[in-house]
Amino acid sequence: MHDADGGCCGHTHAQGPRHIYIYSPSSAVRDKPAFKRGIARLKAQGHEVEVDADALAVHTRFAGDDATRLAAIHRAAASGADVALISRGGYGLGRLLPQIDYAAVAKAVERGTEFVGFSDFTAFQCALLARTGARSWAGPVLTADFGAADGPDDIMLDCFEDLLSGHGEGSGWRMNKEAPGADGAPAVPEIYVQDATLWGGNLAMLASLVGTPYLPDVDGGILFLEDVGEHPFRVERMLTQLLYAGVLAKQKAVVLGQFTEYKLATHDKGFKLQSVVNWLRTQIQAPVLTNLPFGHVDTKVLLPMGAKVSLSVEGRDALIYWGHTH
Amino acid sequence: MHDADGGCCGHTHAQGPRHIYIYSPSSAVRDKPAFKRGIARLKAQGHEVEVDADALAVHTRFAGDDATRLAAIHRAAASGADVALISRGGYGLGRLLPQIDYAAVAKAVERGTEFVGFSDFTAFQCALLARTGARSWAGPVLTADFGAADGPDDIMLDCFEDLLSGHGEGSGWRMNKEAPGADGAPAVPEIYVQDATLWGGNLAMLASLVGTPYLPDVDGGILFLEDVGEHPFRVERMLTQLLYAGVLAKQKAVVLGQFTEYKLATHDKGFKLQSVVNWLRTQIQAPVLTNLPFGHVDTKVLLPMGAKVSLSVEGRDALIYWGHTH
Incomplete structure (x- = not known):
């Protein structure tokens, strides 16, 4: 790292x-x-x-x-x-x-x-x-x-x-600092997932494939998502589509990357990206990780889409690991 | 009228x-x-x-x-x-x-x-x-x-x-003036459709339901669509989702309402809403009507969502007719 x-x-x-x-x-x-x-x-x-x-x-x-x-x-x-x-x-x-x-x-x-x-x-x-x-x-x-x-x-x-x-083996990052839940549990629990299919990318593109033959049917996967220029309510609407289509319930973890270049409005009155993250955590069992260095930002890691990976979380430290791919 | x-x-x-x-x-x-x-x-x-x-x-x-x-x-x-x-x-x-x-x-x-x-x-x-x-x-x-x-x-x-x-019986309107196709045929052919289920509404909302249990499975329907603040490329992306999900192929007609409050960019270089309409017509057999007075505009007709209607087109004149609903 x-x-x-x-x-x-x-x-x-x-x-x-x-x-x-x-x-x-x-x-x-x-x-x-x-x-x-x-x-x-x-x-x-x-x-x-x-x-x-x-x-x-x-x-x-x-x-x-x-x-x-x-x-x-x-x-x-x-x-x-x-x-x-x-x-x-x-x-x-x-x-x-x-x-x-x-x-x-x-x-x-x-x-x-x-x-x-x-x-x-x-x-x-x-x-x-x-x-x-x-x-x-x-x-x-x-x-x-x-x-x-x-x-x-x-x-x-x-x-x-x-x-x-061919020597890349994984990507590690530090998640956002978040307040613990009402029960005092950390926002993201300690987890270790093995042999899960990593997939995802741009949320708007992914959501636009729901219901079509072009969305992979990944079971037990790790889904990473990013987007640019989409207001949090639109991010929520797209996540809702993945939720209602049953996509999120099949994942072992959802990993949020960078969501950038949107503008909040005065009438949002406190509704923000974190509201969407909090809401998402009430809708699915799987942990929702934050701050993956991937998206419409300069600092982006490379991620093997469709590869088997392991994922671990300890405190704010997260690691996606795939070992040698060659 | x-x-x-x-x-x-x-x-x-x-x-x-x-x-x-x-x-x-x-x-x-x-x-x-x-x-x-x-x-x-x-x-x-x-x-x-x-x-x-x-x-x-x-x-x-x-x-x-x-x-x-x-x-x-x-x-x-x-x-x-x-x-x-x-x-x-x-x-x-x-x-x-x-x-x-x-x-x-x-x-x-x-x-x-x-x-x-x-x-x-x-x-x-x-x-x-x-x-x-x-x-x-x-x-x-x-x-x-x-x-x-x-x-x-x-x-x-x-x-x-x-x-x-309970005395409304239908809505008529005049479609956009459009150039005939390469074969000289009018952009919208003369049609008469009976007993078709009218459904639709806001394109973004409708597309966000594709693949979920909340999108009606309407066969042989008449689908009307409108949207606000969505660039033509986004309108096209949403239509593409309906297309690839097989929704459009099942309709007898697609009726476009008002698409408003979007901004073209200089790099669109001629790509505009009409480009999307033209493209859509290459993708489906059903006629694509335009200019339905419905959307984020003052002049909007009321349309019975889920009712059986008939639809006729003669020249630029279109009529959706449902007779008495009470």
């Missing part, structure tokens, strides 16, 4: 250069300087960076029309790269779900290509897991993370290099 | 005063002057207005805590009123869905109480229809509609009085 607030656990190790394929399945890349900085940064790390022919395509708000973005996904799957990294999220993957060749993607994963991204990418990751059981990684994108103007976040970089070397 | 842009069809008629019960199942009433104006207006129409004891309750952003709002719903059902009218929408009904005594509400409907509202109320209406088949009305609320500062909208008032007298 790199610091008290969160980080990756892994062995130190040497590694050779890796082949990274950059493609754009969602919104059009608008910040070209960030795109270039991201590529330069990956190259400076010693990696071979291959950029998809349509990575900078534009069709209204999308990175090319549906056929273009679909073909880009399939080229990423055929690339033989070590990592297929999206340029950015935004919106657009949801439109493509019925047309994606999931078997081809799963085969690429089997051959060693790790698909990495988050936000809108959650739709792809969920559908891939639902359709094939193949693993992907919730993690950074090219522009906002590697291309950040003030340089990529150190913890994110370490986690990414751990992934590339 | 009252004018070229939309209105109710009904017989002229005399009617006695009606008993209207006002209650607050969702957000707290903030605009008290509008609340008072609305009540005064209904009384001026000759109606007896009964105000629930907790209609002005406040608990953070809600009109009282969950138990308070739940009790208010059940008091409305026990009131014996002709109409149970919500003070306003907002947010809060979704939290209550598992605890509502739907049989009691359905019994009230059978005894002649019409439940009226929209927006957040869609959750209640969907759940009631799913659980009991009981009808309710998509229509106005007290504060924003009857309590509007410049007076209630005439068409809304007429439709409401038609409901009270």
